[in-house]
């Protein structure tokens with residue numbers, strides 16, 4: 001965590017400013033590697049491996065850290081007492097575990113809400129934008145490995161329902177393929193809107209209900225796979241990804257190299273195959289895992305997306321399809 005990020009962070013419980021204590025500092029720059037953030041309300045959040053962990057049970061999530069610094073922490077505040085939680089929270093936990101695994105924005109500050117292992121934030125930052133990435137799951141640690149060399153990427157482990165940032169802090173916020181996995185997507189989007197400066201823009205991507213047959217088949221499969229152990233789902237995801245890779249992505253890449261055939265192949269190929277041909281196999285595998293393991297998937301019609309975004313305080317809403325499988329929606333904070 002660099003000082004720049006501390007200025008943007010707020011306590012997710014009371015919205016108060018936070019003070020940082022450093023246990024270990026990076027030798028290369030002024031970044032805090034291990035430390036703790038303290039709020040005047042009494043809440044504390046650990047900084048583990050450079051990432052502030054802004055969740056109510058964060059100390060319980062990092063027992064090794066909590067043991068190592070027990071003395072400097074002066075005991076650990078009420079982590080255990082907060083573990084008596086309802087079904088909603090357990091569903092959130094399962095959601096979190098299942099994810100464990102452009103020039104336009106130059107000079108601006110953006111938030112990637114639900115950055116996963118960082119495929120989008122990587123590209124946004126490469127375009128010269130300063131980015132904050134937030135994810136609920138330990139996927140944030142793989143984002144860190146993928147973006148370690150990018151100085152203008154900051155990472156936080158936090159919850160979209162209680163985002164740990166100052167109101168109006170961001171010029172733009174995007175959330176790609178995330179809200180539809182939350183138990184209450186509308187509540188998630190409503191929590192993101194105030195983080196935008198007035199006039200700041202938001203972009204989301206959610207699943208479409210138009211791909212009816214595939215969605216129905218997938219939901220039938222998911223009634224089984226969302227109940228299986230993660231190791232088994234992971235193996236099944238590998239098989240799904242390998243089928244995609246060898247039956248579609250690699251043949252597509254090969255066919256595109258045939259002289260003059262490229263445009264025809266592009267016109268005929270499924271959009272998802274074209275998308276995956278730009279990514280390494282790990283992205284395909286991660287998406288299969290998400291497809292089979294994420295406990296919740298909401299699907300939307302065009303009208304539903306439009307209403308859902310407007311009701312979150314966003315105006316000038318534009319919704320466009322990405323094939324039959326998703327919707328892009330963007331707009332600005334009123």
Ligand SMILES: [Zn+2]
Pocket residue numbers: 011012013014015016039040041042043
């Ligand atoms: Zn507080």
